Amino acid sequence: MNKLKCIVSTVLILSTVLSLSGASLVFATETNIDDLQDQIGVRKSQIDQINSKIDEYREKVNQYASQSASLQSDISMIENQVVLTELDIQATQIEIESQGLQLQIIEESIAQQEVQIQMQKEMLKEMIFELNKSDGVGFIEVLFSSNDFNDLFTEIELLETLNADIQNALEQTKETKLALEENKADLQDRLDQLVDLQDELEGQKLTLESQMEAKDVLLDYTEQSESQYRVLLSQMRQEQQNITQQISALQLQMDDMVSGSDDYVGETVFSWPLNGIITATFHDPTYPFRNIIGEHNGLDIAAPAGTPIRAAAPGYVAWARYGNSYGNYVMIIHANGYATLYAHMSSMVVSADQYVSRGDIIGYEGTTGFSTGPHLHFEVRENGIPVDPQLYLGN
DSSP states (O other): OHHHHHHHHHHHHHHHHHHHHHHHHHHHHHHHHHHHHHHHHHHHHHHHHHHHHHHHHHHHHHHHHHSOOOHHHHHHHHHHHHHHHHHHHHHHHHHHHHHHHHHHHHHHHHHHHHHHHHHHHHHHHHHHHHHHTTSSOOHHHHHHHOSSHHHHHHHHHHHHHHHHHHHHHHHHHHHHHHHHHHHHHHHHHHHHHHHHHHHHHHHHHHHHHHHHHHHHHHHHHHTTOHHHHHHHHHHHHHHHHHHHHHHHHHHHHHHHHHHTSTTOOSSOOBOOSSOOEEEEOTTOTTOTTHHHHOSOOSEEEEOOTTOEEEOSSSEEEEEEEEETTTEEEEEEEOGGGEEEEEEEEEEEOOOTTOEEOTTOEEEEEBOOSSOSSSBEEEEEEETTEEEOGGGTBOO
């Protein structure tokens, strides 16, 4: 009886030490986490304030966009877009800081849980060691060694307590390990979100550069004259109409050539013409030259000047030439009524009627024509009509 009581007492002490140690670790960690949560709260408040300003400037941009086309309204719209993008950048930077603090919270929890698991393992070892000292004390031994029923029930309760404490220690270890695994998965998710936010920030910075250049480009082309703005407006819209008509006619002429190639089997899928950051999307409402050129009929993809531009699919080059709005640009006719257009290139390395395979270099990124810094303007047209390239591009 005394031996069993001694073993149970030791196990109870170990169990109490385990609980107290875990509690002290949790208290220390929660103090740090509370501080980090307070910092996150401050940043959320800052983001809310910025978002209210973003709504205000977005409304201004929409107002200018809905006005009749004029040099002054376009300049005002661009200036408000610049402020709007600067606010977006501020909000993203603060969100990145907030994500960094969330990562610290998870890392604090992971470190605490790893220490706790190690302590629980050590305590379990001690408990099992003490249990082995009992030399197999069990129900039969207790029954025959008891002097009376009171002793019998007391010793059975001691055995049950011993088993319960060890079982409880095992459950604690399992729960801590499960929480640790969940936190590690959450950590990876947060890291992925952080990478996405950093990519988004880079895109916003490039958009800001493009918008700031857009104002200078517009003022240069119009010489700050409303009458010159009207001339520019007429020229650009006429060029767009001519290109649309020519694409439709060329597709009919070249359809037999394209469909006869062995490379055309099944559905047409386009590859990305270069790796970069998208700074303007299809029919982008923030596109600064909507009043001049019309809807933005493609993707603007920013990359370092001189980056090779590749054919998105096999086809025949319809033309490689210069235009006032597109600068140096290439159009390729593909199967199934599709065509792709690549604009603002610094130079072109293909010529009309030339066959190109998917991935062939057709030119290099630049900023020729009506352009705001080095980027590729990429269009996909189906039966002559511009469609959203992102619906047709592979991963």
